[in-house]
Amino acid sequence: MPKIIRGFVRGVDAMNYFIGRFAMYLIFALIGVLMWSSVSKTFFEPTLWTLEMAQFIMVAFYVLGGPYAVQMGSNVRMDLFYGTWSVRQKAWMDAFTVLFLMFYLGVLLYGAIGSTAYSLGHFTGEPFAFFWDLGVTLVTEGPAAAKDKMGFIERSPTAWRPYIWPVKTIMILGVTLMLLQVTAEFFRDIGRIRGVEL
Amino acid sequence: MPYEMIAILMFSSMMLMLLTGQRVFGAIGFVAAAGGMLLWGTGGADMPFSAAMKLMKWYPLLTLPMFIFMGYVLSESRIADDLYKMFHVWMGPVRGGLAIGTIGLMVLISAMNGLSVAGMAIGATIALPELLKRGYDKIMVTGVIQAGSSLGILVPPSVVLVLYAMIARQPVGQLWLAGVIPGLMMAVMFIIYIYVRCRMQPELGPPLPPEERNVSTREKMRLLSAGLLPLIIFAVMMVPFVKGWTSLVESSAIGAMAAFVAAVLKGRMTREVFENSVRNTLGISCMFMWIILAALGFGAIFDGLGAVKAISDLFTAQWGLDPWVILILMQLSFIVMGTFLDDTAMLVIVAPLYVPLVGDLGFDLVWYGVLYTITCQIAYMTPPFGYNLFLMRAMAPPEISIRDIYRSIIPFVAVMVAALAAVMAFPQIALWLPDLIYK
Amino acid sequence: APAIVRAQAPIKWRMQTYAGAALGAEVTKPAVDYINAAANGEMEIELFYADQIVPTGELFQALQRGTIDAVHSDDDSMASPTPLQRFGGYFPLATKHILDVPVLFNQYGLADIWREEYEKVGVTWLSAAGQDPCNFNTTKEITSLEDLDGLKLYTFPTAGRFLSQFGVVPVSIPYEDAEVAVQTGELDGMAWSGITEDYTVGWADVTDYFLTNNISGAWIGSHFVNPQRWADLPEHLKQLVMAGIEAGHTYRDQWYWGGEARLRAQGDKLKLRTIPQKEWKTVEDAALTFWDEIAEEGEVHAKVVKIFRDYNEVIGNAGPPYTFE
Ligand code: NA
Ligand code: NA
Numbered sequence: 020m021p022k023i024i025r026g027f028v029r030g031v032d033a034m035n036y037f038i039g040r041f042a043m044y045l046i047f048a049l050i051g052v053l054m055w056s057s058v059s060k061t062f063f064e065p066t067l068w069t070l071e072m073a074q075f076i077m078v079a080f081y082v083l084g085g086p087y088a089v090q091m092g093s094n095v096r097m098d099l100f101y102g103t104w105s106v107r108q109k110a111w112m113d114a115f116t117v118l119f120l121m122f123y124l125g126v127l128l129y130g131a132i133g134s135t136a137y138s139l140g141h142f143t144g145e146p147f148a149f150f151w152d153l154g155v156t157l158v159t160e161g162p163a164a165a166k167d168k169m170g171f172i173e174r175s176p177t178a179w180r181p182y183i184w185p186v187k188t189i190m191i192l193g194v195t196l197m198l199l200q201v202t203a204e205f206f207r208d209i210g211r212i213r214g215v216e217l
Numbered sequence: 218m219p220y221e222m223i224a225i226l227m228f229s230s231m232m233l234m235l236l237t238g239q240r241v242f243g244a245i246g247f248v249a250a251a252g253g254m255l256l257w258g259t260g261g262a263d264m265p266f267s268a269a270m271k272l273m274k275w276y277p278l279l280t281l282p283m284f285i286f287m288g289y290v291l292s293e294s295r296i297a298d299d300l301y302k303m304f305h306v307w308m309g310p311v312r313g314g315l316a317i318g319t320i321g322l323m324v325l326i327s328a329m330n331g332l333s334v335a336g337m338a339i340g341a342t343i344a345l346p347e348l349l350k351r352g353y354d355k356i357m358v359t360g361v362i363q364a365g366s367s368l369g370i371l372v373p374p375s376v377v378l379v380l381y382a383m384i385a386r387q388p389v390g391q392l393w394l395a396g397v398i399p400g401l402m403m404a405v406m407f408i409i410y411i412y413v414r415c416r417m418q419p420e421l422g423p424p425l426p427p428e429e430r431n432v433s434t435r436e437k438m439r440l441l442s443a444g445l446l447p448l449i450i451f452a453v454m455m456v457p458f459v460k461g462w463t464s465l466v467e468s469s470a471i472g473a474m475a476a477f478v479a480a481v482l483k484g485r486m487t488r489e490v491f492e493n494s495v496r497n498t499l500g501i502s503c504m505f506m507w508i509i510l511a512a513l514g515f516g517a518i519f520d521g522l523g524a525v526k527a528i529s530d531l532f533t534a535q536w537g538l539d540p541w542v543i544l545i546l547m548q549l550s551f552i553v554m555g556t557f558l559d560d561t562a563m564l565v566i567v568a569p570l571y572v573p574l575v576g577d578l579g580f581d582l583v584w585y586g587v588l589y590t591i592t593c594q595i596a597y598m599t600p601p602f603g604y605n606l607f608l609m610r611a612m613a614p615p616e617i618s619i620r621d622i623y624r625s626i627i628p629f630v631a632v633m634v635a636a637l638a639a640v641m642a643f644p645q646i647a648l649w650l651p652d653l654i655y656k
Numbered sequence: 657a658p659a660i661v662r663a664q665a666p667i668k669w670r671m672q673t674y675a676g677a678a679l680g681a682e683v684t685k686p687a688v689d690y691i692n693a694a695a696n697g698e699m700e701i702e703l704f705y706a707d708q709i710v711p712t713g714e715l716f717q718a719l720q721r722g723t724i725d726a727v728h729s730d731d732d733s734m735a736s737p738t739p740l741q742r743f744g745g746y747f748p749l750a751t752k753h754i755l756d757v758p759v760l761f762n763q764y765g766l767a768d769i770w771r772e773e774y775e776k777v778g779v780t781w782l783s784a785a786g787q788d789p790c791n792f793n794t795t796k797e798i799t800s801l802e803d804l805d806g807l808k809l810y811t812f813p814t815a816g817r818f819l820s821q822f823g824v825v826p827v828s829i830p831y832e833d834a835e836v837a838v839q840t841g842e843l844d845g846m847a848w849s850g851i852t853e854d855y856t857v858g859w860a861d862v863t864d865y866f867l868t869n870n871i872s873g874a875w876i877g878s879h880f881v882n883p884q885r886w887a888d889l890p891e892h893l894k895q896l897v898m899a900g901i902e903a904g905h906t907y908r909d910q911w912y913w914g915g916e917a918r919l920r921a922q923g924d925k926l927k928l929r930t931i932p933q934k935e936w937k938t939v940e941d942a943a944l945t946f947w948d949e950i951a952e953e954g955e956v957h958a959k960v961v962k963i964f965r966d967y968n969e970v971i972g973n974a975g976p977p978y979t980f981e
Contacts, residue, residue: 093500101238130266260723
């Protein structure tokens with residue numbers, strides 16, 4: 020396999036391993052927030068933010084941890100036939116079916132980008148142009164001018180009213196990482212077909 | 218395109234996708250995304266992501282990683298070992314006694330956990346090797362562990378019943394209570410089956426050799442106290458919830474914390490145990506969450522394209538049928554779909570379709586929740602697709618082949634179907650306890 | 657919008673309401689049924705309920721992008737990105753009766769503001785109407801303002817913001833989950849509706865008390881449509897849609913007005929409780945302060961608050977039955 024592809028696979032694996040290991044420990048943040056919620060309710064005042072905070076942590080947990088879970092092979096497959104195939108046969112089939120998965124992730128990413136643009140106040144449905152414009156403005160004219168490009172910043176309709184764009188940004192990041200991981204898996208399968216373990 | 222065509226097209230392409238052996242969330246997600254792009258029209262491409270926001274807001278799912286973590290802590294730290302020894306010593310002299318004891322162990326684990334993962338992990342790591350060592354029939358014991366662990370979703374607490382409660386808008390407390398007696402009844406039915414089978418074929422489950430049976434009464438009593446641990450964890454988690462001091466998700470976090478603290482206090486929380494528990498929690502949680510994400514997208518697109526309406530029309534067109542016939546047809550279709558779909562996918566795709574119909578037919582939705590859960594248990598262990606099957610395959614020692622695993626479930630699925638029929642015929646099995654407490 | 661269009665196929669809209677199925681059957685479905693029947697096959701609206709196709713929080717974007725063609729909701733629930741978000745749903749103590757809402761829109765100029773503001777963000781506003789008052793139904797008894805302290809209530813964002821000064825902890829979850837959330841302990845009740853809805857959607861089964869004091873006399877909600885879909889509609893069908901919506905309003909006015917009276921007087925699931933008017937005055941005063949705060953937020957906010965002030969002055973001078981004393 021070309022060196023660049025080996026490098027890509029190794030790089031993606033390492034990055035997602037690192038991020039996934041970080042996401043893995045979010046389980047304790049989740050337990051902590053919910054424990055605090057119980058404690059504060061019993062002894063002080065109920066909190067405004069814990070349930071929603073827990074939901075945000077949960078999103079980070081499963082979205083950022085997803086690629087690492089793919090590395091670990093945690094994703095189930097229906098292996099009625101699959102289970103009986105050889106490594107090479109599996110690689111052939113996977114190299115093909117992974118394209119469907121990429122398509123799904125691509126659509127998911129498209130939706131995430133549109134929704135994040137919306138949460139930054141962009142309403143006309145051209146999210147890529149918006150982000151491009153935003154980026155260019157940020158670089159050429161500075162943060163204040165970029166802020167002006169944004170419109171109504173979406174907040175969660177709760178009493179706590181957190182901004183929504185951070186969690187949507189995490190989703191963009193997570194889906195992108197997943198897409199990279201799946202691409203790495205694709206190359207790995209191609210490698211297996213050629214008899215090389217990447 | 219006619220609605221029926223859309224329904225058939227989407228369902229059959231999903232089945233086809235699944236059969237290629239690709240990752241389940243990819244199969245479901247692809248059909249959802251393709252349906253959104255090709256059939257929806259304007260804005261259809263936004264649908265898969267909007268499912269992510271729906272998922273975020275579905276707060277009972279926060280219990281999922283909590284229960285998974287709890288299950289791994291209980292199994293990896295082997296704090297259930299004493300519990301297993303207790304059953305081992307007490308039940309050992311009986312023919313098939315260790316298998317019967319394993320069912321008892323599974324009932325206790327079920328009371329501490331809302332999923333079947335914990336029971337599977339504990340059963341496969343602790344009970345299975347011991348059973349095999351003692352000459353128990355590998356096919357029977359494989360079935361025992363899969364069937365026993367599936368009680369995790371029927372005996373409270375149960376994540377499946379919470380998710381059902383959200384869809385059917387039924388009280389969680391009553392649903393959990395409704396699961397108690399059917400859960401215990403099913404455990405007893407498993408035990409009767411094992412006992413009778415071992416009477417007929419003693420070689421399947423030999424009693425313990427005498428030298429292993431010679432345990433002092435004092436030691437026996439000491440081991441009995443091991444049974445206290447699950448009771449304490451159950452109480453720490455459930456009492457504040459039942460009393461209304463903490464909410465459901467908070468209680469699940471308390472349960473996870475309690476299991477963790479218990480493992481630390483018993484000196485079992487080694488670096489390795491910690492690493493395995495945390496890493497496996499991430500892996501299994503991600504598996505569930507990505508499937509639910511894809512399935513929610515599929516469900517919304519399927520529904521928005523009118524396919525849901527087409528299927529309910531199909532049922533409503535049969536209004537002439539007796540409601541019971543419709544109900545039985547539904548359960549049969551659930552079992553058939555359950556062989557192919559996983560229970561979370563069934564929950565978000567099929568349940569929203571069936572549950573209102575069951576209500577319209579005049580059936581009690583708490584009772585139906587129990588029927589639904591038993592069907593999920595069956596789905597868990599029927600090939601080709603079932604979590605317990607997968608977990609078993611991942612955890613079983615090499616001498617147990619896939620064929621063994623598939624064969625092992627047959628008698629237990631038969632017992633479950635019998636239990637399902639019993640609860641259908643006598644709704645009081647499920648409803649007596651909640652009625653007693655709430656009315 | 658379906659991509660596959662055959663010759664003379666009916667125009668199809670997907671519409672999602674903020675209400676769950678049980679409530680939607682009364683507040684949204686009658687208008688849809690009327691339009692579908694009267695359109696004689698030229699048009700068909702498929703109705704979906706709360707969170708069925710997209711989560712309510714994403715509803716507005718879905719409407720802009722055409723994922724959903726039409727929406728029935730209040731501005732607050734659907735997280736409207738306009739200044740009007742504060743006023744839809746329940747603006748604290750701004751109205752007394754259900755008919756105040758159409759009067760405010762059609763005689764005092766709110767309709768023009770709504771139409772204009774939504775046009776700016778790419779959505780066509782069609783019509784607004786009133787619904788029930790915003791009372792409390794809870795598992796815990798409320799007889800004084802102190803009892804509100806620490807209550808976790810399912811409520812509208814703006815109402816929640818207002819109520820938090822009395823110690824209420826507003827909780828935001830999907831509409832259909834609220835009933836179970838009372839049972840899982842996530843909620844102590846709702847500050848969401850009048851008593852008719854409590855009985856209709858099953859909340860009366862999980863809570864015990866109904867507080868007769870309301871923090872707003874009528875819900876404000878609207879029908880919206882994707883601009884492109886509206887433009888594509890022939891003139892006679894536009895008229896038909898508007899007529900259907902009006903018919904829905906009329907049905908709803910009666911359903912709520914009759915329901916509130918009958919269930920307070922004869923309902924047996926919720927015990928009525930009242931905070932004495934003297935004490936409740938604190939809340940009414942706080943509402944006026946809250947109005948000032950909201951008016952500070954912007955030009956449009958100030959304009960709408962002024963209209964509420966003018967109207968309340970008129971009905972205050974008119975006296976009963978426009979006011980309570
Ligand atoms: Na359980
Ligand atoms: Na199955």
